[in-house]
Every structure is written in C-alpha cells, then in structure tokens.
Amino acid sequence: AMLEAQGAKPATVARRVASLAAAHGLSGMQERGHAPTSHVMVRAALKGLRRRRGAAQRQAAPLRFGASLDPHTKGFTLTALLGACGGDLQGLRDAALLSLGYDAGLRVSELVAVAVAHIDPHSDGSALLFIPSSKTDQEGQGAWGWLSADTMRRVGAWLVASAITEGPVFRRVGVDRRRLRAAIPPMAYEAIPGHTRHWQEKLRGKKAEPARTVYTVGTASLSRQGVNGIYRRVALSAFDQGLVEMPIAKVEEEVRALSSHSLRVGLTQDLFAAGEDGVGIAQALRWSSPSTALRYGRKLAARSNVAARVLSKIRG
Structure with a gap:
C-alpha cells in the first residue's frame, strides 16, 4: 500500500516482492517451505494493483529493420540508420555496431562485451557469435547468435580500418x-x-x-551510455539526411525514446510480424520466457495470429 501511494508501478512492486522472497529464503524465514511473500493476501494485493494501475510496462522504442521486411514499419529503422552512417572511422564503427546488435538481438551488456575471438566466420560470409554470458545465463554456459553476411562485411570493414585484431570489437573513437x-x-x-x-x-x-x-581508437569497450549516444546521434543524422519520414515536432521525442535495448526489441517485433512463435523467439534471443518476448510483440503478433491468417484470405 505504501509503495502504491508513492506512485510505484506494478512491475516495481513485483520486483520488490521477489527480492523479499529471495531474502526470506536465504535467511531461513520460510514457513513450511513457503516465503511470506507467497501468501494469498500478497498475491491478491499485487493482482489488485495491476488491475487498478495497469500492468503494461514502458518499453524501449523499437529499431526495426525497415519496410523491406515489413511494410507496416514506421519511424526510425535499422535501414535508415545504416544509411546515415558515413564512410569514416566513426561511421564504420557505428554501422558495424548497429548491424551486429540487430542480427543477434543483443542486450547492451552482451553487445559491449563482443570480442574479436567471439566471432566464428563461415564460408558463406555469415558467422556465429559466441555470447559468453547474459542476463538469463547465470551459470555462464554461453550461447550462440547468428550474424548475416552483410553484418560481417560491416564488421570486417571496421576491424580493418581500426586495425583491431584482438580484444573488444566496439570501442570509443576520438575525433579531433x-x-x-x-x-x-x-x-x-x-x-x-x-x-x-x-x-x-x-x-x-x-x-x-x-x-x-584525426581519429583515435580506444582500447576499452564502449559503455552503455556510449551505445545510447551512438543510436541517438545516428538517428538524428538519418532524419537530417531525409532517410526518415516523421513530423519534425516528434523527432526529439522519438530520438529520446531510443535506447540500448531498441535493437533487441526491434528484432523481436520483426520476428513476430514475420509469423514466428514466442517459443522460438525466446530461444533465439535468450528471453527469460515466451511471455517476456510476447510483451514486446503483443500488438504485432495479432497480425499473424490464427484469426488474421484465416480472415485475411476472405475479407482482405
């Protein structure tokens, strides 16, 4: 009740309850194997809060691929941002970062941790990316992501131009x-x-x-804030170059909504729009569950569900 009075959102309250449950378990304060937070009154209070306040969480604005994959795509897209990247060292880095982040659907912690040794090129031009650890891989077993031939061309151009042969792939580029x-x-x-x-x-x-x-390539990997800044700077450049159709009054708001999570959300939505199921998407992009993936593609999933597929044939 106190948290609700303070304006806390349902997701925030749920996280606090989960933290309390973990603390109870570690301290041995469970009764008959159940933590006090699992009591029916606690569950009922959470359910009531969701009903009163709504359970929908604010999400990062998606950076989807573009109209060539889904004609319904609007706003900033990966295609537009890639088109805005220049041929200088900074532009090569930005294009490689955007393309690789989208293909593998990486969290920002995974993206900034990409090292040269993690990329396994294949003869057809594509590659597999080893992801040593992630949010849903607490035991550190690692996972693999797929990289397209287009992404590998961009990554290769950046590595050659920057003379990076080992260590972090995505680094700060100083510009004088x-x-x-x-x-x-x-x-x-x-x-x-x-x-x-x-x-x-x-x-x-x-x-x-x-x-x-004069360009200077750093030795350390980019930070989360650095990635956010790159997305927003390139997005503004895409608008300035006429690569994005958007009322000028909305540009600042739309750019501010972009974050280091935008590529991951964009790929998730593109996969739902293509008719893929939540289970496959969750496995491919390392979501904690299909329901988590569905939260980011709920609206798009409606276009590819059973009713949409059947009725579109007879009703257009």
Whole structure:
C-alpha cells in the first residue's frame, strides 16, 4: 500500500516482492517451505494493483529493420540508420555496431562485451557469435547468435580500418577536427612592432594548414551510455539526411525514446510480424520466457495470429 501511494508501478512492486522472497529464503524465514511473500493476501494485493494501475510496462522504442521486411514499419529503422552512417572511422564503427546488435538481438551488456575471438566466420560470409554470458545465463554456459553476411562485411570493414585484431570489437573513437588555417604572409622587419613577443614567426610567416580530422581508437569497450549516444546521434543524422519520414515536432521525442535495448526489441517485433512463435523467439534471443518476448510483440503478433491468417484470405 505504501509503495502504491508513492506512485510505484506494478512491475516495481513485483520486483520488490521477489527480492523479499529471495531474502526470506536465504535467511531461513520460510514457513513450511513457503516465503511470506507467497501468501494469498500478497498475491491478491499485487493482482489488485495491476488491475487498478495497469500492468503494461514502458518499453524501449523499437529499431526495426525497415519496410523491406515489413511494410507496416514506421519511424526510425535499422535501414535508415545504416544509411546515415558515413564512410569514416566513426561511421564504420557505428554501422558495424548497429548491424551486429540487430542480427543477434543483443542486450547492451552482451553487445559491449563482443570480442574479436567471439566471432566464428563461415564460408558463406555469415558467422556465429559466441555470447559468453547474459542476463538469463547465470551459470555462464554461453550461447550462440547468428550474424548475416552483410553484418560481417560491416564488421570486417571496421576491424580493418581500426586495425583491431584482438580484444573488444566496439570501442570509443576520438575525433579531433581541425579547421582550415589560411596562410599568413611574412612581415617586413621594420613593420613588426618592437614589443612583439613572437616576432620571428611574423618575420617568417606561416604556411596554410588544410582542414583535417584525426581519429583515435580506444582500447576499452564502449559503455552503455556510449551505445545510447551512438543510436541517438545516428538517428538524428538519418532524419537530417531525409532517410526518415516523421513530423519534425516528434523527432526529439522519438530520438529520446531510443535506447540500448531498441535493437533487441526491434528484432523481436520483426520476428513476430514475420509469423514466428514466442517459443522460438525466446530461444533465439535468450528471453527469460515466451511471455517476456510476447510483451514486446503483443500488438504485432495479432497480425499473424490464427484469426488474421484465416480472415485475411476472405475479407482482405
């Protein structure tokens, strides 16, 4: 009741209850093998809270593949963001990050942990990605994800350009941009004021310096905040380049809704839209359960359910 009065959401209260249950188990405070939190009154209170407040959780905005996979896709897409990535070192890194994160449906903790040694290339251009540990793999047995040939081309281009041969794949790229500096003609000795400190430079003059950009690749992997920043920066660039159709008034809100979870949610929704079932999606993307995966694709699953498949044939 106190948490509800404080405005806590049903999911927050459920997590607190689960934490209490774990604490009771560790401290031996269970009665007849059951924790106090499993009492019928506790379950009824949670059920009532969900009914009053609604159980739907706020979700990360999806980054789906694009219209070539599902014509109903709207807003920012992976295709648009990839199109906005430039051919410089930063752009190559961003494109590889986006493409690999989507293909394997990675959590941000899994994405920033990708190392060169985890990628197992195949002769057809695709690859398997070893995921050493994840949220649902508490014992650290590891899992495997699939990477497309397109993703491998992008990853390969980034690794070659950055000269990365081992360690973390996705790293910070420092960018030092220097503007064009015009030439400074030499001055006659008698024209230089006597109090001038660097009179030799004025006597010699300076050659013009062209504009240049210097990139520095770090040694450590990106942070969660770094990944979020990349998604949002590239999304804004995609809009500026005309790759996304969206009212300008909505751009800031839509960009802010993107997060490091967006690619994983986007792939989940694309798979539901393609008619795949929750069990297969949960297994492929390492969701804790099919119901968890369904939470992210509930609306899209309706387009591929039994009623939609049958009625669309006779009612259009």
